Amino acid sequence: xxxxxxxxxxxxxxxxxxxxxPIIATTExxxxxxxxxxxxxxxxxxxERYPDALITDxxxxxxxxxxxxxxxxxxxxxxxxxxxxxxxxAGKDVVVDKPFTITTEEADDLIAIAKQTGRVLSVHHNxxxxxxxxxxxxxxxxxxLGRLIEFESHYDRFRNYLRPGAWRENDEAGxxxxxxLGSHLIDQPLFLFGFPQAITADIRIQRADAKATDNxxxxxxYPGLKVTLKAGMLxxxxxxxxxxxxxxxxxxxxxxxxxxxxLKSGLTPFTKNDWGLEPESVWGNLVTxxxxxxxxxxxxxxxGDYRGYYSNVYESIVNxxxxxxxxxxxxxIIRVIGLAIQSHQEKRTVDCNNEFxxx
Numbered sequence: 366x367x368x369x370x371x372x373x374x375x376x377x378x379x380x381x382x383x384x385x386x387p388i389i390a391t392t393e394x395x396x397x398x399x400x401x402x403x404x405x406x407x408x409x410x411x412x413e414r415y416p417d418a419l420i421t422d423x424x425x426x427x428x429x430x431x432x433x434x435x436x437x438x439x440x441x442x443x444x445x446x447x448x449x450x451x452x453x454x455a456g457k458d459v460v461v462d463k464p465f466t467i468t469t470e471e472a473d474d475l476i477a478i479a480k481q482t483g484r485v486l487s488v489h490h491n492x493x494x495x496x497x498x499x500x501x502x503x504x505x506x507x508x509x510l511g512r513l514i515e516f517e518s519h520y521d522r523f524r525n526y527l528r529p530g531a532w533r534e535n536d537e538a539g540x541x542x543x544x545x546l547g548s549h550l551i552d553q554p555l556f557l558f559g560f561p562q563a564i565t566a567d568i569r570i571q572r573a574d575a576k577a578t579d580n581x582x583x584x585x586x587y588p589g590l591k592v593t594l595k596a597g598m599l600x601x602x603x604x605x606x607x608x609x610x611x612x613x614x615x616x617x618x619x620x621x622x623x624x625x626x627x628l629k630s631g632l633t634p635f636t637k638n639d640w641g642l643e644p645e646s647v648w649g650n651l652v653t654x655x656x657x658x659x660x661x662x663x664x665x666x667x668x669g670d671y672r673g674y675y676s677n678v679y680e681s682i683v684n685x686x687x688x689x690x691x692x693x694x695x696x697x698i699i700r701v702i703g704l705a706i707q708s709h710q711e712k713r714t715v716d717c718n719n720e721f722x723x724x
Contacts, residue, residue: 373427376439377402442539446471465695472696488695495622496669510611521600541578561585566705614653641669
């Protein structure tokens with residue numbers, strides 16, 4: 366019989382109720398046993414969707430429950446470090462929502478505790494399982510563009526107002542879109558290309574009365590390759606999600622992976638037959654030369670599936686498999702954020718030598 370990992374979710378805001386719980390509940394081998402929810406609407410939603418789970422307003426009850434195997438932390442960024450530390454010291458395996466921590470010092474501390482306790486520690490960079498990212502990885506791996514010279518990735522939104530009471534909009538450590546959307550964008554080139562040699566950053570607050578970062582542009586410098594990562598909250602018309610340029614051709618892709626919208630609509634992989642399939646209207650366009658033949662046309666997007674993340678976590682806990690997204694990798698993402706902030710503050714390109722930890 367397949368082992369069941371009894372899971373407690375701490376935090377049932379958008380992260381917990383949209384991106385974690387529905388995927389955990391539809392991934393084989395998991396059971397949502399406890400949920401920490403504090404707001405009335407979140408408690409009501411938790412009870413409706415997961416009637417067999419026990420609802421509490423205390424993190425300690427989940428962390429100290431001997432029946433819980435895995436603790437998922439989907440709380441504000443400043444609480445990631447103390448909660449993950451407490452959970453691992455209590456003998457739990459842990460998944461932390463992105464961004465991993467606010468500082469590399471916090472990340473290094475958690476990595477040391479995971480080694481000390483022998484616990485599995487992973488960070489939820491679910492965008493690794495987007496259909497568009499899986500597609501561009503295939504294009505890069507197959508060298509369809511020849512030698513890649515530029516990689517540009519956008520994560521843009523249009524919200525010209527501030528959300529009342531939203532902690533991400535406050536002037537506090539770990540708030541703003543550099544930590545939020547930036548951690549997604551940074552994850553992918555680090556996975557694809559390794560560590561950059563240098564970083565140049567421009568970080569801004571553009572909306573009236575905003576207190577936290579709502580626009581940034583990062584340039585990661587690699588030998589022969591320029592990586593540009595951009596996000597903003599005042600982008601009312603769609604810009605390309607990806608722009609890839611090589612010495613044989615280019616690939617341009619619009620539109621975000623469809624899983625987020627499906628999850629926000631209350632759908633799951635169990636209730637939507639074409640889960641993770643992008644419509645042809647947002648397939649990317651490839652122009653290149655293949656074996657001397659000029660090609661120009663749409664490339665069908667790969668199927669996205671966020672369950673791949675939790676399936677890997679399951680295999681790591683049960684069978685000792687290597688994590689797709691390790692704490693060390695997530696720590697390096699936090700270091701990129703720190704170097705980007707330094708670059709912006711000092712108005713210069715910052716060297717990255719000896720700033721990262723190899724896995």
